[in-house]
Amino acid sequence: MPERSYREAVRDGIAEEMERDSSVILLGEDVEPGGVFNATPGLVERFGKDRVIDMPISELAFTGAAFGAAVKGLRPVVEIMFGDFLGLVVDTLVNQSSKYWYLSNEQASVPLVVRSAVGAGGRFGACHSQTPTGWLLGEPGLKLVAPATPADAKGLIKAAIRDENPVVVFEHKVLYGRKGGVPENGEPTPIGRAAIRRTGGDVTIAAALAAVETALAAAEELAADGIEAEVIDLRTLSPLDSETIVGSVTQTGRLVVVEEGPPSGGYSAEVVATAVEGNGGVSVRRVTMPNLPIPFSGPLEDAAVPDAEAVARAARSLG
């Protein structure tokens, strides 16, 4: 299996789907030269200016236009440069795209993908570092995916493009340089299915995006003390894979959810609720960022991101 970076995997996934289906188009700011995260270079040369199209800095307009184009039969992939800018497109996502299939009485669905770079660690400050899953969680008709590995970065963008519904793909900017085995012309990663990255019977640690690495590091710390953690990479944040979550906590009885986001209103709340609804006996902890905007200064930003020690401490506190 060829070794690819997360960034290359995203690009390969888009390219394979553009090759496979001529209705797939890519819209965004600076997508022709490749974008600030260098995720899309080469695509305009390969697929032409009618399929890879630079947009004005008008996120609402081009995401709204992508909605209209999707109803008319195209499959737009929209790049919103930073996840923090998703606030600008919430209206068209939640009042147009995500409701269309149901409200139109199933006349048409909206095969729209919005992909966006999220996450702290880049010293970009409060408005270029968020992972704002909470802004979009819980919206009927909208799927949210969050790859943690290069293989899933490719598999999930492919799945998102093939899905008949609007899907938001959160890509973690710290992960763009990570390398891993990525299949060529492989199958999409199924939306709605988590992956168990490490098995263990004492505690379940669920995480997404870069926090999966933190969870795995915490699991190693815990193993040194004889505590075996099962690490779930959620991969899809909506709809959650309740079967995998409940199955794991039923074995372990303990759950820690790691989220690089605010303490409330994010996916960790939903994972905890899902676990408790499925198994009332489970003890739970959330490990998140503090209830603050993400600070700029290195020591402050680093301290805000949940680390392995905090995760291990939370796991031990479950007794």
Next chain:
Amino acid sequence: MEQRELERLYAAMLRTRRFEDTVHLLFLQNEIEGTTHLCQGQEAVSVGVCDVLEPGDTVAATYRGHGACLAMGVDPSRLFAELLGRETGLNGGRGGSMNVVDLEHDVIGCFGIVGGSIAAATGAALASNLTGDGAAAVAFFGDGAVNQAYFHECLNLAAVRRLPIVYTCENNLYGEWTPLEKVTAGGQIAPRADAYGIPASDVDGNDVLAVREAAEEALARARGGGGPTFLECRTYRHKGHSRVDPGKYRPKEEVEEWLARDPLPRLAERLAPEAVDRIDKAVEHEIETALEEARTAAFPDPSRVASATKEA
């Protein structure tokens, strides 16, 4: 224009007038629930523009969208049924007045958020631009929408990409309850399109022939690769903004002046009295029949399993 053509336009406007009058009555009788936004007085805009469209062109309308739907050939009975929350409604009762979709008649939707129609139509035009299918799109929106981000961002995008679209502003002088000049800088709307390099016309929106002519030119530009056009159609709603609004903030003289410019009598003057009489009777019968059909339909079954997503 031939008499037969004029009769067709008159019948189309009258269909919306009678439909809206009936909806108003159904509201007063509590038979239609929620709210609605009626367009009596504004019929010439949607009828004039939609008359020059071809199958495959796309229309996006607003929450005051019954007129645009009917002008596109939407079945009045199924529109009534939607407003009455019935199973046979255009959207099975899921959408209601502000969220009507009828793709069979090229209505991509009526959008309840001010400005939403602008993006939807821009997207349809973008699709035509990219696929070369030769179709055009029309966005209907009110004067209130020109202060939304949707308006400015989409006009800019359409201009730079030369999209085949006609932005049709139904300027009825009030954004909800507030007069245009109180909240809209510059006093006029068409110059905003000029600023984006988009050809703009100031059209008498109560003259269906003037609207039709302007739309014809705009559509020809769109289909010929000339890009977007902006039509500012000045018109007036006879009723208030919505169900709760009697429209008392408008000066009596202003209302009277606009009632005197009602698009229906203006066109009727050009028709033979017998023709007017014949059309009046036919449309009245059509609307009555449509309502009866809608009224007898069942309500949707809440136990039917539904999904917010389309799954294989």
